[in-house]
Amino acid sequence: MAEMLAGRLHVAERALRMESVPVPEPGPGQVRIKVAAAGVCLSDVHLIDGTLTPLHLPGDVVTLGHEVAGVVDALGDGVTGWEPGQPVLLQAGERDRRGTLLTRGVDYDGGWAEYALAREDTLVLVPAGMPFEHACIIPDAVSTPWAAVTDTAxxxxxxxxxxxxxxxxxxxxxxxxxxxxxxxxxxxxxxxxxxxxxxxxxxxxxxxxxxxxxxxxxxxxxxxxxxxxxxxxxxxxxxxxxxxxxxxxxxxxxxxxxxxxxxxxxxxxxxxxxxxxxxxHYGSEAEHVDQLVTLAALGRFDLTTSISDVLPLADAPEAVRRVHDKQGNPIRLILRP
Missing domain, CATH: 3.40.50.720 (NAD(P)-binding Rossmann-like Domain)
Structure with missing residues (x-):
């Protein structure tokens, strides 16, 4: 079985470990993404230091990363409307059948990995010309304040x-x-x-x-x-x-x-x-991400200065340290597999 590198949080120990794990296979209604960029958020740091704790995680270990963009790699049974090779970003979470909000990289495996799984309805097509580094931070770093500004306030x-x-x-x-x-x-x-x-x-x-x-x-x-x-x-x-x-x-x-x-x-x-x-206020809805993708594609705002640095996936612990210490006063650090 093929393996990949992933940044895994062991919740009980509050330990981030870079581990080799099997490449996941998409189930019915799922899409596998070859990750091109994943953001490092302060909430990731808080998950590691114990300030935040997953509420709905089945088990004790999770691959971190809720800001993810990449390319469609494989389709599970029943998936329609998506094709391998399409550039996409992933919504930062999804709701289960009971309406419970589950956060990617918190309640289920996220994108600090070479590959990630996503439910087909949580994919958003990335417009031509938009860098993956920009696309990945729209769900959360950009959509959270957008929803706070436009909906909550x-x-x-x-x-x-x-x-x-x-x-x-x-x-x-x-x-x-x-x-x-x-x-x-x-x-x-x-x-x-x-x-x-x-x-x-x-x-x-x-x-x-x-x-x-x-x-x-x-x-x-x-x-x-x-x-x-x-x-x-x-x-x-x-x-x-x-x-x-x-x-x-x-x-x-x-x-x-x-x-x-x-x-x-x-x-x-x-x-x-x-x-x-x-x-x-917490997070955003799918509509906010869609709105922002449209606005960014039309040049209404520019995320170039938001990308403070890009690091290899293997350097995720160093990225976490830099965010924790506010080294260089970063807006977003990006991990690239």
């Missing part, structure tokens, strides 16, 4: 917005908010390089959250009305607490980062009087 043109955390999700949020006409866009990050990047990507103002003049600067750029929408992509309690203090009337705080901590409203009087809201 219902952001409207001209609304004042704040983005806390200009990393893998926040950097794309800045671009997408500019695309839909939000204004002004205020980026908040403690790292100077991240703030510079935010301005380059389209933010109107970039602030250090620890700056003593933070509140005054934000109120000045919003004409004293505060934020209509604040997005927490940092996933840390201080970001949420600070965002709450600068929300305007009917302002919405969207929690897109996962802190696994309590959410506190400091004053119910101000919160209720201002008719404010705290909204949870």
């Amino acid at each position: 219902r952001t409207r043109p001209g609304e004042a917005v704040g983005v806390w955390g200009v990393g893998g999700l926040g950097a794309h949020a800045v671009q997408l908010l500019r695309l839909i006409g939000a204004a002004p866009i205020v980026a908040v990050d403690p790292l100077p390089a991240a703030r510079d990047r935010a301005v380059t990507l389209g933010a109107d103002l970039a602030l250090d959250p620890k700056d003593g003049g933070f509140r005054d600067a934000l109120l000045e750029v919003t004409a004293a009305r505060g934020l209509d929408v604040a997005f927490d992509f940092a996933g840390v309690t201080p970001a949420r607490e600070q965002a709450m203090t600068v929300l305007g009337a009917q302002g919405r705080l969207v929690l897109a980062g996962i802190a696994n901590e309590a959410v506190t409203i400091p004053s119910d009087t101000r919160f209720n009087y201002g008719r404010q809201a705290v909204l949870g």
Whole structure:
């Protein structure tokens, strides 16, 4: 039986191991993909360090990687509409018959491997000319902030917005908010390089959250009305607490980062009087990925600067270390088998 290299998480030990495993055979309704590119996400790091735990994984070992693109390699019984050689990206998850959301590379094997299996309805055709490195990060790094901006927050043109955390999700949020006409866009990050990047990507103002003049600067750029929408992509309690203090009337705080901590409203009087809201957000739906593929193909946004580096699949542990340590302040590192 043919074998392949895969990055496997042993959940009980919280150990990532590069292992040789059998090349999977597609079952009925499945397609095998020859992986060309797979993203390394902070959530992958959190799965390894124990901050996150798979909820629906049958067993104790899983191949990581929920951002995957490649070429159709083999078809299972009953698959129609796909042919070997077609370039595709994979949705970051799927729903089972009961409607439970299962995440690729978390609840079932993902794409940190030479080959990956996918249910046929989770494939999306990659347009001609789109690099696999760009295509693979659309499901999650781009689609998560897109869904947060357009669906959860219902952001409207001209609304004042704040983005806390200009990393893998926040950097794309800045671009997408500019695309839909939000204004002004205020980026908040403690790292100077991240703030510079935010301005380059389209933010109107970039602030250090620890700056003593933070509140005054934000109120000045919003004409004293505060934020209509604040997005927490940092996933840390201080970001949420600070965002709450600068929300305007009917302002919405969207929690897109996962802190696994309590959410506190400091004053119910101000919160209720201002008719404010705290909204949870997770992931995206298939329609969001389809929308983004169309927009990217038409040149509405460019992911070139999102690819911080490309590493061989065998160097997955090094990529995880670099994301964990924020070495080089990466937006996305890509693994290439």
